[in-house]
Amino acid sequence: MTPGSIQEWIHEKLFHQVPVDIAVIDRKYRIVEANRNFRQRYGEWRGKHCYEVYKARDSRCARCVAAKTFEDGGVRVNEEQGIDKQGSKTHYMVHLAPLRDDSGGIRFVIEMSTDVTRVHELQEQLRVTEVEKIEAERLAAVGQTVAGLAHGVKNILMGLEGGMYVLKSGISRQDGNRIARGWEMLEGNMERISKFVREFLDFARGSEPSVSMADPNELVRQVVDLYKEAAAKDNVEIVARPGSNVQPVPMDVDGIHTCLANLVSNAVDACMVSNKKTGKVVVKTTDDGDQLVFEVTDDGVGMDYDVKKKIFTSFFSTKAVGKGTGLGLLVTKRITMSHGGRVEILSEQGKGSTFRLIFPKKRLPKVTGGQEGDGNT
Amino acid sequence: MAEERSYLIMLVDDEPDIITYLAMILEDAGYSTVFASDTESALPVLRKSKPDLLCLDIMMPRRSGISMYTEIKKDPELKDIPVLIVSAFSRLDDFVGERFKRIVPEQGVPQPEAFIEKPIRVETFLEMVKSLLSGSNAGGKAGT
Numbered sequence: 001m002t003p004g005s006i007q008e009w010i011h012e013k014l015f016h017q018v019p020v021d022i023a024v025i026d027r028k029y030r031i032v033e034a035n036r037n038f039r040q041r042y043g044e045w046r047g048k049h050c051y052e053v054y055k056a057r058d059s060r061c062a063r064c065v066a067a068k069t070f071e072d073g074g075v076r077v078n079e080e081q082g083i084d085k086q087g088s089k090t091h092y093m094v095h096l097a098p099l100r101d102d103s104g105g106i107r108f109v110i111e112m113s114t115d116v117t118r119v120h121e122l123q124e125q126l127r128v129t130e131v132e133k134i135e136a137e138r139l140a141a142v143g144q145t146v147a148g149l150a151h152g153v154k155n156i157l158m159g160l161e162g163g164m165y166v167l168k169s170g171i172s173r174q175d176g177n178r179i180a181r182g183w184e185m186l187e188g189n190m191e192r193i194s195k196f197v198r199e200f201l202d203f204a205r206g207s208e209p210s211v212s213m214a215d216p217n218e219l220v221r222q223v224v225d226l227y228k229e230a231a232a233k234d235n236v237e238i239v240a241r242p243g244s245n246v247q248p249v250p251m252d253v254d255g256i257h258t259c260l261a262n263l264v265s266n267a268v269d270a271c272m273v274s275n276k277k278t279g280k281v282v283v284k285t286t287d288d289g290d291q292l293v294f295e296v297t298d299d300g301v302g303m304d305y306d307v308k309k310k311i312f313t314s315f316f317s318t319k320a321v322g323k324g325t326g327l328g329l330l331v332t333k334r335i336t337m338s339h340g341g342r343v344e345i346l347s348e349q350g351k352g353s354t355f356r357l358i359f360p361k362k363r364l365p366k367v368t369g370g371q372e373g374d375g376n377t
Numbered sequence: 378m379a380e381e382r383s384y385l386i387m388l389v390d391d392e393p394d395i396i397t398y399l400a401m402i403l404e405d406a407g408y409s410t411v412f413a414s415d416t417e418s419a420l421p422v423l424r425k426s427k428p429d430l431l432c433l434d435i436m437m438p439r440r441s442g443i444s445m446y447t448e449i450k451k452d453p454e455l456k457d458i459p460v461l462i463v464s465a466f467s468r469l470d471d472f473v474g475e476r477f478k479r480i481v482p483e484q485g486v487p488q489p490e491a492f493i494e495k496p497i498r499v500e501t502f503l504e505m506v507k508s509l510l511s512g513s514n515a516g517g518k519a520g521t
Contacts, residue, residue, distance in 0.1 A: 154465040155392070158496035162398025165499065169405065178401075185394045273438065304440045349439060 021092070021113040024099065025050045027070060029060060032108065041115070043085030050111070054082040065096055066109045073098045073106055079116070091120040130340070130363060152196060159189035199327050209252035209338060211368045216249065216256075216285045216292060217242035223260040224283055227268060231281070236271045238264065241284035249292055249359075250367045255335040256294075256357075262328035263296040263355045270300030270353060292359045299352040332357070339364055384510055387428035388412040389419045389445070390463070391437040395495075399432060399463070399502075406503055416440040423449070428458060430509055433489075435464040443476050450486035459490040459509045463497065 015022065021038040023031050023045065031045045031053060039045060042053045050066065051057040060067075065078045076096045084090050092113040099108040167182025169175075224240040231238050264283060271279025282297045333343050340363025347353035386408050388399050393414065400410045411426050413419035415437055423431065431449070435442040442462070449455045480486055490512070491505050 151465045154495050158398070158465070159392065159394040161496050162394050165398060166401055169401065181397060185397065188394065301439050304444050307436065307439070307441050 019114075021115070023050065023053075023111050023113075024108050025066060025111065026108055027106075029064075029066065038113075041084050041090070042082075054080070056083045056087075065094070066111065069096045069098055069109050070106055073100075080113075089117070090115060091117045149200065153193075156189050156193045156196060159185060159192065163187075163189060209255055209335075209365065209368070211250050211252050211365045213248045213367060214251055214253045214256075216246050216251075216287075216294065219253065219256055219260060220283050220285055220294070223257060223264055226261065227264050231268045234268070234272050234279075235277060236268050236279040236281060238268070238281045238283065241282055243285040243287055246285045246287045246292065249361060250364050251339055251359075252335070252365070255338070259332040259335050259357060260294060260296070262332045263294075263357075266328060267296050267298035267300065267353070267355075270298045270302070272300070274299075274301040274350075276300075287361075290361060292361055292364075294357040295354060296356075297352065297354040302349045302351050302353055303347040304349045383409075384430070385409045385411065385426060385428045386430045386432065386506065387419075387423060387426065388432045389414075389416065389437075389442065390432075390434040391415055392434075395434070395463075399497075402499055402502065403506070406506075408506070416442065416445040419445060420448070423455060423458075427455075430459050430461060430506060432461045432463050432506075435462065435466060443480070446489060447480055447484050447486055451484070456486075459512065461505060461509060462489045462492045463495060464492070465495040 016036045018035075019037065020035075021041055022035040023038050024033040026032050029049045029051065031048060031050055034045050045053045049060075051060055055061065065076050065080075068074065069076055075098075078094050078096070080092055080094055082090045082092060092115050094111050094113040097110050097112075098106040099110055101107050163182050163185030165182070166178055166185055170178025170180075170182050220240050220242055224238050228238050260283065264281060267281040268279070271281065276299070280299050282295075284295045284297075286293045286295070329343075336343050336357050336359075339359055341357055341359035344356040344358055345353065346356075386403050388396050388403075388410055389412065390396050390399070391414050396412045396414065400412060403410050411422055411428060413422050417440065433442045433446060442464070446460060446462075449458065449460065477488055481488060490509055493502055493505055
């Protein structure tokens with residue numbers, strides 16, 4: 001092989017056959033050379049400007065990367081969108097490098113583009129799949145809600161039937177104590193069922209989330225302030241530990257406030273029913289760049305496996321009559337899931353519990369409507 | 378009913394109304410009752426009173442009835458006490474059903490003797506109690 005034929009071979013193999021679109025442009029942004037792949041994708045280029053060929057524009061791009069390379073001779077990589085010869089949108093990664101003449105001046109810039117349209121399509125598919133997944137999770141939560149509703153109602157019904165039994169037997173035996181106890185049971189469970197129904201209706205109705213940019217740390221402070229004083233009276237200390245690198249994110253402020261309030265009030269209750277004299281609840285936020293996490297930890301009673309397993313799936317409450325309807329965690333889960341997040345629980349019987357709301361930032365909702373003045377809808 | 382009078386039944390449920398209700402039904406039918414409102418305080422009472430039957434709720438704070446059940450069935454002194462699970466979960470509920478199904482191979486304990494779903498029907502409940510007591514064949518505790 002002669003040196004000439006080697007050069008020819010390199011030109012043929014490398015320039016024309018590498019799976020990359022190559023074009024060389026001059027200082028007037030005219031294409032002066034291009035390889036076969038380029039022509040196949042973008043069509044005839046001779047005598048045309050780069051912006052005409054790549055993007056079907058009739059003037060230079062506002063952010064022209066080639067201009068910068070002409071200016072400073074820097075090698076650049078940029079992601080661009082273009083239009084191929086069939087008129088379809090393309091996504092490509094373009095590497096730009098200066099071509100210098102013997103005196104060191106930059107006369108040309110070489111642009112080597114890799115088509116990433118397929119990657120973009122896959123990303124889009126993934127995004128749609130994510131959206132569908134969130135929807136499926138939401139539906140699953142609805143199913144669990146219905147199953148749980150039955151459990152909650154059955155417990156109250158048993159209380160009402162019990163009250164009837166005690167009252168009736170008290171009347172037939174003319175036993176004043178029984179009558180009083182039966183009446184008390186009926187009253188208590190009537191109150192319980194009306195509270196239950198009211199809360200359930202609120203839950204079922206839900207509310208259109210109003211998403212705005214909000215500071216997670218500020219929310220934590222608000223919720224801690226809300227519960228601090230009352231908890232202190234019961235010897236439970238609530239501490240906020242806002243993460244230093246936590247940034248504002250799009251979220252339904254009222255919704256997340258409700259979630260945190262539910263978790264904090266549960267944590268305080270868990271401390272109060274434990275045998276310890278004092279309790280501590282820590283509310284913190286962290287952000288590792290990919291996900292935002294709210295964490296509520298208590299050193300209260302903790303839960304065993306079966307209690308843990310069941311807490312979300314029903315109107316299940318182990319709290320005293322009149323204290324909880326079992327809806328708090330279900331609501332928390334629903335709101336968290338509507339933000340593309342999930343709830344994680346760590347709990348050890350006798351040692352306490354940690355509830356985490358984990359929000360992958362990519363899955364957070366988009367800001368709705370006007371960004372301001374629309375917080376109370 | 379004279380014979381039944383001697384049977385002692387223990388009730389474990391975290392809801393006072395349910396304890397009152399079940400205790401009255403049982404006492405009106407001539408049984409004696411003891412009760413506890415959580416699993417922690419239930420075990421000492423159970424050991425001390427050695428009832429002829431235990432009516433056990435599943436979902437209670439801290440420790441569930443399932444874990445208490447396993448402990449009882451592993452205890453040589455308590456394992457022969459028949460257990461009637463009284464829960465708002467139905468017998469076929471995937472959660473409770475699955476948990477009990479798994480307890481057998483995992484913990485080496487038998488299935489509970491019977492289940493009844495809340496809200497109970499008084500007659501059904503009493504029939505179950507009666508049959509569990511006769512099935513246990515403990516001979517009652519006549520005279521005690």
